[in-house]
Amino acid sequence: MKTPSHPVSRTTLLETLNGLLQPALFTDYGPNGLQVEGRQHIHKLVTGVTASRALIDAAIAEGADAILVHHGLFWRGQDGCVTGWMKQRLARLLAHDINLLAYHLPLDAHPIFGNNAQLALRLGVVAFDGPAGRFGAQSLGLMGRRKSASAAELAAHVAQSLGRAVTLVVEPDRPIERVALCTGGAQSYFEAAITAGADAFITGEISEPQAHYARECGVAYIACGHHASERYGVQAVGAHVAQALGLFHQFIDIDNPA
Template identity: 65%
Template sequence: MMERAQLVSAFDNLLQPERFKDYCPNGLQVEGRPQVQRLVSGVTASLALIEAAVAAQADTLVVHHGLFWRGNDGRVTGWMRQRLGLLLQHNINLLAYHLPLDAHESLGNNAQLGALLGWLPTARFGEQQLGWLGEPVGGPLASAHALADQIAGKLGRAVTVVDANRAPVRRIAWCTGGAQGYFEAAIAAGADVFVTGEISEPQAHYARECGVSYLACGHHATERYGVSALASHVAAQHGLEHLFIDIDNPA
């Protein structure tokens, strides 16, 4: 058992959210019980995840995608009323960390995805240095399709491939989630292939014209690992219970 304020400080000290320009408030988004013992973590503060946290008798929910985003309608109606109402009804704290979680050098989404897939980080690139550049630990891969097969096997989902050069993959750039806007920076950083969660219409053309392959592996699928690692780390440090709950999302 620990005080909520101490728990928030533990997360903030690890992730240093004040260093980032973000699209949302990082840290405590909804105030619940003042003392905490059982954490549930998940990717997005959806109604399904909140319901699962209630069933698990959690007092704190830790997510990557919280409730409040820049540009949102500020009215508490519809889906927002359902989610927020359930958190308040059961007195559950909601903590959310977005870009700070993407960026953390060991517990973050990029770090955890790279570790899962066997990539050795060598550099950072892009806005706020959120993109990662590295190389396969076992040496070059035969092609972007070979890399896609490896990723699909680990993540358990199909990968969209724009194979632009059909050459061995030596340098992999990656940024989890909806990071298609980082593709041009990845090209400039010297990547053979860029791995992220989503693809938009322009990226296929950039890939073919610049000779850098593009792999879209799922926004949710690429961001399942950071929040689990983060919450597990903090829970272990402070003697708290922790359960990661994965709410399936095909996006």
């Protein structure tokens, strides 16, 4: 990272992130970009997965001027009332004049720094070139190659890489080559992964129907945790932007069993 010599304006940081992640290209579940306006000048950027109270408190303790997250404060379907947990989080941000920036689907999808690309990098999944390397709604899912002797071997590799137990549904001895992945709560992408010819699908969560699809279609389903699968994109984006702009950057991981 460059040695920071002068602050960067909030506008410059926002324009840099928007230019990189292209939020206008996505139909999302909440607003992408600046969600809470803080101080105008930024020296230190803290990144984390979710704008929880624990992350905000940790960022305050580290002297952050801005926080960049994957899961922000505002989502479609909220009632708009600033009470309870929402009031507590907002109160801390406003009292300490900290900017909150959030990018959801744009951060999942970026071909280099996104959650899917970064998880694939850690798991050794090499994305196919062109359209063959994408699947699902808004082309969010990533499809690539990683040969494994069995689904059980792949599941063990994922568990070791992420440092947590995973859920595997399918015959454990099935050999694997074509791997589809989409981080977080992407259960609904499983059918598209099957249609795209995947031997295995890796995501964060599993719901009741996916176990049946896996057994009936013979495609391995590996659920490795929503939070665990989405720790890497925001780190990569934060590090890249900090390097480009000359900011201090720190990733803070707030443990989450989900």
